[in-house]
Amino acid sequence: HRELKLSGEAYFKVKKGEKFNVNTQHGSVTVLGTEFNVRTINSYFEVVCYEGKVRVKTNKNEAELDPGKGFREIAGQFVTLNETLAEPSWLNQESSFKDIPLKYVLTSLENQYDIHFKGNVNEQLTFTGSFPNDDMELALKVVLGALQIDYQIHEQTVLIEAKE
Secondary structure, three states, X not given: OEEEEOOOXXXXXXXOOOEEEEEOOOEEEEEEOOEEEEEEEOOEEEEEEEEOOEEEEEOXXXXXXXXXXXXXXXXXXXXXXXXXXXXXXXXXXXXXXXXXXXXXXXXXXXXXXXXXXXXXXXXOOEEEEEXXXXXXXXXXXXXXXHOXXXXXXXXXXXXXXXXX
16 A cells, blocks of 8 residues: 655556555545656645546545546635646646636745746736746746736845736
């Protein structure tokens, strides 16, 4: 019986016939010979199955995922996902998001580039797109520029201001 506690994001390849559990603060994933990705940020929990089958269970929801299917729960709100990629984009130095609240994308940028954001952003803003994991300035332009958010970089702090 193998078990792992995860905070953050990880991609797993589990040998067929081997039982494996991934536990997070939001829920658990039980697998038997599969490939899957788990992302957990604050109240955001997402699992995507790439091969085999996984079972996802949270306090409020439960689902079995086949290849190309995903599960997302944000602050208790559950949606199913369809995935067309063969593996998570971050394995190829890119972070991708589909209609994700901006605060979770900003947290991913903070984790990737060891930066911190200061300023107010509309909590209703969502982001769909990808940013590179090896070029902070381009990543900021992609995410914040797409949402017309002005920003300034001061050492490891990014000051942001949404246009009215």
